[in-house]
Amino acid sequence: MRGVVLHGPGDVRVEDRADPRIVQPTDAIIRVTAACVCGSDLWPYRGVDKSDEPAPMGHEYVGVVEQVGDQVKTIKAGDFVVGSFFASDNTCEICQAGYQSRCVHAELIGAIGTQAQYARIPLADGTLVATPGPPDAGLVPSLLTASDVLGTGWFGAVAAEAGPGKTVAVVGDGAVGLLGVLAARQLGAERIVVFSRHADRQELATEFGATDILTERGDQGVTQLKELTGGLGAHSVIEAVGTQQSMMQAIRSTRPGGHVGYVGVAHGVALPGEELFFSGVHLHGGPAPVRRFLPELIGLIWDRTIDPGKVFDLELPLEEAAEGYRAMDERRAIKTLLRP
Amino acid sequence: MRGVVLHGPGDVRVEDRADPRIVQPTDAIIRVTAACVCGSDLWPYRGVDKSDEPAPMGHEYVGVVEQVGDQVKTIKAGDFVVGSFFASDNTCEICQAGYQSRCVHAELIGAIGTQAQYARIPLADGTLVATPGPPDAGLVPSLLTASDVLGTGWFGAVAAEAGPGKTVAVVGDGAVGLLGVLAARQLGAERIVVFSRHADRQELATEFGATDILTERGDQGVTQLKELTGGLGAHSVIEAVGTQQSMMQAIRSTRPGGHVGYVGVAHGVALPGEELFFSGVHLHGGPAPVRRFLPELIGLIWDRTIDPGKVFDLELPLEEAAEGYRAMDERRAIKTLLRP
Numbered sequence: 001m002r003g004v005v006l007h008g009p010g011d012v013r014v015e016d017r018a019d020p021r022i023v024q025p026t027d028a029i030i031r032v033t034a035a036c037v038c039g040s041d042l043w044p045y046r047g048v049d050k051s052d053e054p055a056p057m058g059h060e061y062v063g064v065v066e067q068v069g070d071q072v073k074t075i076k077a078g079d080f081v082v083g084s085f086f087a088s089d090n091t092c093e094i095c096q097a098g099y100q101s102r103c104v105h106a107e108l109i110g111a112i113g114t115q116a117q118y119a120r121i122p123l124a125d126g127t128l129v130a131t132p133g134p135p136d137a138g139l140v141p142s143l144l145t146a147s148d149v150l151g152t153g154w155f156g157a158v159a160a161e162a163g164p165g166k167t168v169a170v171v172g173d174g175a176v177g178l179l180g181v182l183a184a185r186q187l188g189a190e191r192i193v194v195f196s197r198h199a200d201r202q203e204l205a206t207e208f209g210a211t212d213i214l215t216e217r218g219d220q221g222v223t224q225l226k227e228l229t230g231g232l233g234a235h236s237v238i239e240a241v242g243t244q245q246s247m248m249q250a251i252r253s254t255r256p257g258g259h260v261g262y263v264g265v266a267h268g269v270a271l272p273g274e275e276l277f278f279s280g281v282h283l284h285g286g287p288a289p290v291r292r293f294l295p296e297l298i299g300l301i302w303d304r305t306i307d308p309g310k311v312f313d314l315e316l317p318l319e320e321a322a323e324g325y326r327a328m329d330e331r332r333a334i335k336t337l338l339r340p
Numbered sequence: 341m342r343g344v345v346l347h348g349p350g351d352v353r354v355e356d357r358a359d360p361r362i363v364q365p366t367d368a369i370i371r372v373t374a375a376c377v378c379g380s381d382l383w384p385y386r387g388v389d390k391s392d393e394p395a396p397m398g399h400e401y402v403g404v405v406e407q408v409g410d411q412v413k414t415i416k417a418g419d420f421v422v423g424s425f426f427a428s429d430n431t432c433e434i435c436q437a438g439y440q441s442r443c444v445h446a447e448l449i450g451a452i453g454t455q456a457q458y459a460r461i462p463l464a465d466g467t468l469v470a471t472p473g474p475p476d477a478g479l480v481p482s483l484l485t486a487s488d489v490l491g492t493g494w495f496g497a498v499a500a501e502a503g504p505g506k507t508v509a510v511v512g513d514g515a516v517g518l519l520g521v522l523a524a525r526q527l528g529a530e531r532i533v534v535f536s537r538h539a540d541r542q543e544l545a546t547e548f549g550a551t552d553i554l555t556e557r558g559d560q561g562v563t564q565l566k567e568l569t570g571g572l573g574a575h576s577v578i579e580a581v582g583t584q585q586s587m588m589q590a591i592r593s594t595r596p597g598g599h600v601g602y603v604g605v606a607h608g609v610a611l612p613g614e615e616l617f618f619s620g621v622h623l624h625g626g627p628a629p630v631r632r633f634l635p636e637l638i639g640l641i642w643d644r645t646i647d648p649g650k651v652f653d654l655e656l657p658l659e660e661a662a663e664g665y666r667a668m669d670e671r672r673a674i675k676t677l678l679r680p
Contacts, residue, residue, distance in 0.1 A: 093572060094596050102596030102620045104571075231444075232433060247613065256434050256442030256626075266613035273587065273609020277602070280442045280626040286596075286617050 002340070003116030004057040004321045009047030010329075012322040017056065017113075020120035025071040028124035030063035030081060034144045035115045036312065037324050037336040039174050040265050045325050048267060056113025057321075058338075059085035060147040062140060063119070065128075072124045079130040082298060083121055084290035085109045085148045090126030100126070100291035115321060117340040129294040132302060139301060141309030141337055145179065146297040149335065150308045151290030152263045153179030153240065154297065157187055159261030159284040160236035164188040169225055170210075171250045172240030172264060173201040175311040175335040178208055180238040180263075182308055185209030186300070189236070193228060195221050195249075201334065204310060218245050222252040234258060239285070242266050256280035263288055312337040342680070343456030344397040344661045349387030350669075352662040357396065357453075360460035365411040368464035370403035370421060374484045375455045376652065377664050377676040379514050380605050385665050388607060396453025397661075398678075399425035400487040402480060403459070405468075412464045419470040422638060423461055424630035425449045425488045430466030440466070440631035455661060457680040469634040472642060479641060481649030481677055485519065486637040489675065490648045491630030492603045493519030493580065494637065497527055499601030499624040500576035504528040509565055510550075511590045512580030512604060513541040515651040515675040518548055520578040520603075522648055525549025526640070529576070533568060535561050535589070541674065544650060558585050562592040573598065579625065580604045587611065596620035603628055652677040 003017040020029055035058050043049040065079045075081060088095050088103035095103045107122045121127055135143055142150075153176045162168045162184040170177045170184070173196035184192050185208060193212040194205040202213050214224045226233055232255040239250035242264030250260050251271075262285030276283070300306045314333035316324045324336030343357040360369055375398050383389040405419045415421060428435050428443035435443045447462045461467055475483055482490075493516045502508045502524040510517045510524070513536035524532050525548060533552040534545040542553050554564045566573055572595040579590035582604030590600050591611075602625030616623070640646045654673035656664045664676030 093570075097595075097597045099597035099620055230433075242613075242617075244613075255437075257437045257439035257629075262617070266617040269613020269617075271611040271613060271616070273582075273584075273606035273611060276611070276623075277582075277606040277609075277626050280439055281624075283616075283623040284621075286620040289597075 001117040002318060003113055004318070005054045006044055006051070006057050007054045010045060012045070012325045014319050014321050017116060020118050022067060022069045023120065024122060025069035026123050026125065027069045028065050028072055028075055028121045028128060029067045030061070030119055030121055031066050032061050032063040032114055032117060032119055032340045034062050034140050035338045035340065036060050036144060037328055037338065038148060039176060041325070042329055043265065043267065045329060056116070058113050058115030059110040060144060060149065061114035061119060062144045062147060066118070068124055075124045075128050075130060080134050081128040081130050082143050082146050082294060083128040084151065084294065086287065087122040087127040088291055089123050090291060095126065098289055098292045100289045101287040115318065115338055127291065129298060131298055141312050142301045142307055143298065144337065145308040145311060146294055146301065148290060149175045149311065150179045150297055151293050152176050152288040154183040154293050155288035156180045156238040156240060156261040156263040156285065157183035159259065160238050161259040162187045162189045162236045165190050166235040167191040167193065167229055168236040168238065169193045169195070169234040169253050170238045170240065171195055171246050171253070173198060173205065174240060176263060177238065177240035178204050178311055178334070179308050180240055181205050181210050182208040182306060184238070186306060193225060193234065207310070218249055219252065221249055225253045236261070238263070240264050242269070244269050247271065251276065251279055251281055254279070254281045258282070259284070261285055311335045315339065341457040342658060343453055344658070345394045346384055346391070346397050347394045350385060352385070352665045354659050354661050357456060360458050362407060362409045363460065364462060365409035366463050366465065367409045368405050368412055368415055368461045368468060369407045370401070370459055370461055371406050372401050372403040372454055372456060372459055372680045374402050374480050375678045375680065376400050376484060377668055377678070378488060379516060381665070382669055383605065383607065385669060396456070398453050398455030399450040400484060400489065401454035401459060402484045402487060406458070408464060415464045415468050415470060420474050421468040421470050422483050422486050422634060423468040424491065424634065426627065427462040427467040428631055429463050430631060435466065438629055438632045440629045441627040455658065455678055467631065469638060471638055481652050482641040482647055483638065484677065485648040485651060486634055486641065488630060489515045489651065490519045490637055491633050492516050492628040494523040494633050495628035496520045496578040496580060496601040496603040496625065497523035499599065500578050501599040502527045502529045502576045505530050506575040507531040507533065507569055508576040508578065509533045509535070509574040509593050510578045510580065511535055511586050511593070513538060513545065514580060516603060517578065517580035518544055518651055518674070519648050520580055521545050521550050522548040522646060524578070526646060533565060533574065544674070547650070558589055559592065561589055565593045575599070576601070578603070582606050582609070584609050591616065591619055591621055594619070594621045598622070599624070601625055651675045655679065
C-alpha cells in the first residue's frame with residue numbers, strides 16, 4: 001500500500017509500505033477513506049521533535065472495516081468507522097472513568113501511521129465507533145475531525161468547564177482552537193473570546209460561535225481580555241498551542257477559581273509553582289480521551305447540528321501529502337485533508 | 341498590647357505593639373482568645389522567605405468582638421468569632437463563586453498579625469463568622485483550626501475531589517496534611533493513605549481516619565502507593581508541603597483523570613509541562629478560600645462531629661511564642677497554640 005513517511009525535518013514522502021495484517025485477535029484492518037495532517041505532526045516536521053529513523057505519519061482517520069480479528073465483537077467488516085488517536089480497551093478502570101487515552105492497554109495510533117491506504121487498529125471494539133450507516137460524502141470531513149481535532153477541542157472545552165453563563169477564552173486559532181470555539185458554543189457558553197490575528201481564522205471562529213476577537217498575544221492579550229471581563233478574566237480558558245507563552249497566557253487569562261483546559265501538546269513548558277498557586281485556577285488537560293466523546297460527536301455530525309469539517313481548507317490526494325504539510329507549516333492552510 | 345514580631349530568621353520576640361483601632365467603617369476589633377503558629381510561618385522563620393524589616397506574625401485567630409465600624413451589620417460586640425486568614429467582602433463575583441481568598445478586595449491577615457492580644461479585622465461582615473454562642477473552653481482549639489489549618493486541609497480534600505469510593509493519598513504529615521485526612525474521612529473517602537515517617541503523626545492520622553501509612557518519599561513513595569492501588573495510583577491526592585519533590589510525588593501518585601488538591605504554599609516549584617500534560621491529572625489548589633467552608637466547619641465542631649483541635653500538641657502563653665516556633669521548627673511539636 002501507499003503511505004506517508006517522514007524521513008527528517010521537512011522531508012515528507014509517500015512510499016510503498018507493507019500492507020497491514022491482523023496481529024492480535026482484537027485488531028481490525030480498515031481501508032482509510034480520509035486522513036489528515038495534525039498540528040502535532042508539525043512538531044517532528046519542523047524538527048522540534050527529533051526522530052532517528054523514518055516514521056510513518058498520521059493518527060486521524062475514518063474508513064471502512066476490511067477485516068477483524070477473532071475476538072472483535074462489536075465492529076464488523078463493511079462498517080464505516082471513526083476511531084480515536086489512541087487505541088483503548090474501553091473497559092479498564094481508567095477508560096470507564098473517561099480517560100481512554102490513558103487506558104492501561106493504550107497504544108498510540110501515531111506509531112501505526114494512518115496517512116495511508118490501510119491501517120491496523122488495535123483493540124477495535126474499544127477504539128472504533130461505527131456510524132449509523134454509510135455516510136454521505138459531505139459528512140466525511142466532519143466525521144474525520146471527530147478522530148482527533150474536534151475531540152481534542154471538545155475535551156479542551158469540557159476540561160475548561162465551558163457552559164451556560166460562562167465567558168470562555170480560546171488561546172490558539174489553529175484547527176483545535178477553532179473547534180474549541182465550536183465546542184464551547186455547543187456546550188452553551190455565553191461569550192466566546194478568541195485570540196487571533198489571521199482574517200481567515202477569525203472568520204471561521206465567528207462562524208463557529210466566537211463573540212469577540214482579540215488580536216494581542218501574551219500579557220497584552222491578557223490585558224485585553226481583562227478589559228472585556230470587568231478585570232476578572234474568563235471563567236474558562238482553552239489552551240490549544242502548547243508553548244510557555246500560550247500556557248501562561250491561558251493561566252493569566254483565567255479568573256481565580258476558573259478553569260484552564262489545555263490540549264496543546266506541551267513543548268518546553270515549565271509552570272512556575274508560586275504563580276500557579278496564587279492564581280487559584282483549575283488546570284486540566286493532556287491527550288484528549290476522544291473515545292469518550294465519539295458517540296456524542298458522531299451523533300451531532302450525523303444530524304447536521306455541527307459542521308466541524310469546515311476546518312479543512314485544503315484537500316489533496318494522499319500522493320501530494322508533502323504539499324499538505326508545507327501549506328500548514330507556512331500557514332497557507334488551517335488543516336489539510338488527505339484522500340488515499 | 342503585646343504581640344509577636346519576627347526580627348529575622350529564628351528571631352521571634354513578643355513586644356509592645358500599638359493597640360489596633362477601627363480604620364475603615366467595615367473593620368472590627370477583636371480580643372484574640374487563641375492564635376497559633378502556622379507551617380507557613382516557618383518559611384520566614386527559617387529565612388526562606390526574606391523580609392527586610394520586623395514583621396508582626398500570625399494569621400489564625402478566634403476571639404471576641406470588642407468594637408465594630410459603622411458599616412458592619414452582621415457582626416456585633418460580644419460575638420465569639422472565627423475568621424479566615426484572608427479578609428474578603430464575600431459579595432464580589434469571585435467570593436460568590438467560592439474563592440474568597442481571591443476576593444477583589446482581599447486583604448492578607450498575615451500583614452496584621454494575630455499572634456497578639458488584639459487584632460483589626462477588615463471587612464468584618466465578609467470575613468468573620470460568629471459561633472452560635474460563647475464556646476466551651478474545650479471547643480476553642482478546634483474552632484481556631486477552622487481559621488486556616490482545618491480550612492486549608494479541607495480545601496485540599498475538596499480540590500482533590502475526595503469522596504465516596506475514592507482512594508485518597510496525602511503528601512505531608514504536618515497539621516494541614518493531618519486535617520486533610522480528617523476532611524477526606526468526613527467527605528466519605530473509602531481509603532485514605534498518608535505518607536509519614538513520624539510515629540506521633542502516624543497515630544494522629546490513624547485517629548483522623550487514615551487507613552494506610554506509607555513511609556517512603558518521592559518516587560519510592562509513588563511506587564509504594566501504586567502497589568496499593570493496582571498500579572493505577574490514587575483518585576485524589578492532597579499535597580500539603582509545597583516543594584518540588586512533594587508536588588511531583590503528588591502528581592505521580594494520581595491516576596490519569598484523578599485530582600491533585602495542592603495547598604502547601606509553593607516554594608521554588610517548576611512543573612514540567614510535558615509530564616503534566618501526559619499525566620492527565622486535574623490540578624487545583626492555592627490559598628484556601630477558608631471563608632467558603634467556615635459555616636460548615638463551625639457546625640461540625642460545634643456538634644462535636646470532628647475534633648481537629650487535636651493537632652495542637654503544644655500550648656503556650658503568648659509571651660513564650662519563641663519556644664512555640666522553635667518546637668515546630670525542630671519537629672518537637674506538630675502545631676503550637678498561643679494564648680494571649
